[in-house]
Amino acid sequence: MSKRPELRPIYSLLTRVQRRERAAEALALTVRVALPAGLMIAAVAVIGARLLMTPIDWTLAAVAPIPVVLAFVAVRRRSLRATARRVDAHYRLHDQLGNAIEFAEHDAKIPEHDPRTREMAELAIQAGANSVGGLAAKPVVRFIVPRPRLLDGLALSLLLAALLLPQRVVELPEDRLATGPEVPDLATDDANHGLDMTRAEPLREELRKLEASKEEEIARISNELLGVLSDLEAGEVDQKQALQKLEELDEQLLEAEAKLEEELQEDPWMMAEGMRELAEDLREHDVMREVAEALAKSDAEEVEKELQELMDKAEAEGGDLKAELDKALQEMERSLARTSKENTGTEKALEEAERELSRQEKNPAEDPEEQERALERKKERLEELQRQADREKAAREKLEQLKELSRQSQGNSQSGGSQEKRKDAQQKLSKGAGQASKQSRQQKQMGEVRDAMDQAKSFVQRSGQNGESQNRRKQQQKNFQKAAKGQKGQDGKPATMLTEGEVGDNPDGVMMGEGQEGQGEGEGEGEGEGQGQQPGQGQGQQPGAGQGPGMGDGSVDALGDPNSTDVKTKNERVDAKQGKGQTRSEVIETASQEGFATESYKRVYRDYKSFAQSAMDNEELPEGHRRRVKRYYQMIQPQ
Structure with a gap:
């Protein structure tokens, strides 16, 4: 070239x-x-x-x-x-x-x-x-x-x-069922037989995440739960022993929940909601992106570290970084103020509970014991709402304090007093945000451990039922194989065989017999039962009366005696509506007339959560149901 x-x-x-x-x-x-x-x-x-x-x-x-x-x-x-x-x-x-x-x-x-x-x-x-x-x-x-x-x-x-070629199928011998090997004895109580844990894999994955928690008690209980499931899978423990261990862990979890409840001064759900909304609002500011991610994950230590490092860096460099930080702190101030002013409905429920207690005292029940029980319930309800109101008040004060610290952390004054005051406020802000995130993490992970505990109990209980059902199916297969080998009939008649649906009605689970003049009763779908009185032939049994359903040459009426039960019947004619139903265009037209959704999911979530909280405050619900409702709203919260 x-x-x-x-x-x-x-x-x-x-x-x-x-x-x-x-x-x-x-x-x-x-x-x-x-x-x-x-x-x-x-x-x-x-x-x-x-x-x-x-x-x-x-x-x-x-x-x-x-x-x-x-x-x-x-x-x-x-x-x-x-x-x-x-x-x-x-x-x-x-x-x-x-x-x-x-x-x-x-x-x-x-x-x-x-x-x-x-x-x-x-x-x-x-x-x-x-x-x-x-x-x-x-x-x-x-x-x-x-x-x-x-x-x-x-x-x-x-x-x-x-x-178009047909798929080749492996051929089986025609006499496999009749001459196949005997089914070995079932080992229903074999403790060394492990349990299939495939369906429990999502639960174990969740427990592995909780095992890495920075909360020692949560990590310990999660680790022991995993150990119980692993022992059950390996066959080292049976269903009864596994349930006993789960009960012991449940008691420890209840103690941990009670201890956390006593230590908390602020309402954890309000603090968690405040930190979640704060994380959403701070994501819009690039300078606060890492802080927002730590808040969303409830990583208290990371929140305190990232926020303090960011504020120290902004103080040292100044300029655009300081201006962006001040904008983010202003957004933090607005977000915290908005959360602290949200109405949870507790105050209204508290006033209603006080009125109900007053009405109960003024209009007592006729039975003194019933009056005493009613007063006790309403007093307990009032005390519970009062504690909830006090915690929400403390949470609002904490959020207001963080809001004030975020306001004091702003500014560009370089005078000695102002700069020192601003740094002190920044340190308190980072520490306070970390503590709030820690409370949110504790409550969230404690709820997750509780859910995992309930799922583990349910899984272990179902596993026992599945094992019994599997053993019953194996026994039925064994009985059917025994019957399928055939029993030569008498007087040139063909062989008869019957496989029972339930195992244990008789020694073999199979009864072959011939009877005369069976008398039966039937109802519903027309199934009758007969009892032969002639000698029958059992599978290796002595001649005797066959008990239970049987096949014979008697005159059993499958529908039963029509005069045995007096039933009043009435003929009814129903004309079903015919047609193809609404078309898709009609459905869309109806939806457009009634109106489409115009509210954001975040706002709808807040309204529904407030309504649910108010309903729980006004009604008496078991603690387990309250926890499930709170857990539900925690799972569907907008991201």
């Missing part, structure tokens, strides 16, 4: 043309070579999967020809001279570009003593450089998809024929 500057446009044009040549060749080879080859490979893979039971994943090899074709096109070398001739032929330049390249690249072969030849070469080079202006690569090479060929149709037909 010549380095003469006047030839650069020519080389640039030829490079673009070669790129289009590669793309066009790749398209043609993909359609003409890779496509039929891939169809044939896929057909062979499908035939192998249907007839030879090979893995169906082998069909993925059908895409292998495509990268092979693309690699071939990429590594194949192309002649720059041939490309120049192609451009000359397309634009009818009479080999001006090709001659210019040849003379420029073989300039050293022109004799020095032949000025005429050198002058002609320079004229050819100049003519090529002048003719390249306005030329484009796109008209030279066009992308054309090749037409389908007979080979393509044959490859596609082969694949379709392979897909």
Whole structure:
């Protein structure tokens, strides 16, 4: 390639043309070579999967020809001279570009003593450089998809024929049921038989997260819960022992909840809501992004660290960083003020409880014991609401304090007193925000541990029921296998056999017998029961009366005696509504007339949560139900 500057446009044009040549060749080879080859490979893979039971994943090899074709096109070398001739032929330049390249690249072969030849070469080079202006690569090479060929149709037909082949099924011996091996004795009480914990994997995953909690008591209980589930899976403990351990852990969890309840001065749900809304509001400020993420995760230590480092950095650098921090602190001030002023409905519920207690005292019940119980309930309710109101008041005071500290942390004054006061407020703000996040984390994780405890108990209880059901099914299979071997009938009659639905009605669970004149009663769906009085044939049993449902030659009426029960019947005719129902357009039209949702989810969530809190304050609910309601609203809170 010549380095003469006047030839650069020519080389640039030829490079673009070669790129289009590669793309066009790749398209043609993909359609003409890779496509039929891939169809044939896929057909062979499908035939192998249907007839030879090979893995169906082998069909993925059908895409292998495509990268092979693309690699071939990429590594194949192309002649720059041939490309120049192609451009000359397309634009009818009479080999001006090709001659210019040849003379420029073989300039050293022109004799020095032949000025005429050198002058002609320079004229050819100049003519090529002048003719390249306005030329484009796109008209030279066009992308054309090749037409389908007979080979393509044959490859596609082969694949379709392979897909129509039936799937091979492993054949079983016809007499497997009759001559199969005996079912071994069931080990229903085998303590070394582990339990399948597949369905408990989400619960264990949640417990692993809680195990890494920074709260020691929560981490310990979560670790022991995981240990109980692991022992149950390994078969080291049975269902009864696992439930006993869970009860012990439940008592420890109740003590931890009571201790946390005593230590809390502020309402944890209000503090958690305040920190969550604060995290949402601070996400809009880039300077507070890490602080907001820590608040959202309730990472108290990270909140205090990030906030303090940010304020120290802003104090040291000043300028734009300090201005952005002040804006974020103003947003924090507004968010905390908004949360502290939210109405939870507790005050209203407290006033209502006081009125109910007063009415109960003025209008006592006739029974003194009932009056005493009613007064006791209403007093307990009043005391509970009073404690809740006191905690909400303390939470509002805490939020107001944080709001005031965020206001004092703002400003650019560099005077000694103002700067010292601002730094002190910033330290208190970071520490207070960390403490609030810690309270939120404690309450949230304590609720998660409680949910995990309930789920673990439920899972262990269900596992015992599933084990009994599985053993019953195995016993039924054993009985059916025994009966399926056949019992030769008497007097040329065919053999009779019956598999009981419940295990344990008789020693074998199977009764074969013949009886006479069975008397039965039936109702509902018309099933009757007969009791034969003739000697029957049991599976290895002595002759005797067959107890329970049986098959015989008696005159049992499947519908029972129609006169045995006096039932008043009345015929009713019901005309069902016919039609296709509302169409989708009618549903949308009705929705548009009634109005679509116009309120934000965040606002609707606040209204519904306040209503639920008010309802819980006004009604007597078990503590477990209150916890579930609070947990529900915690799970659906807007992110």
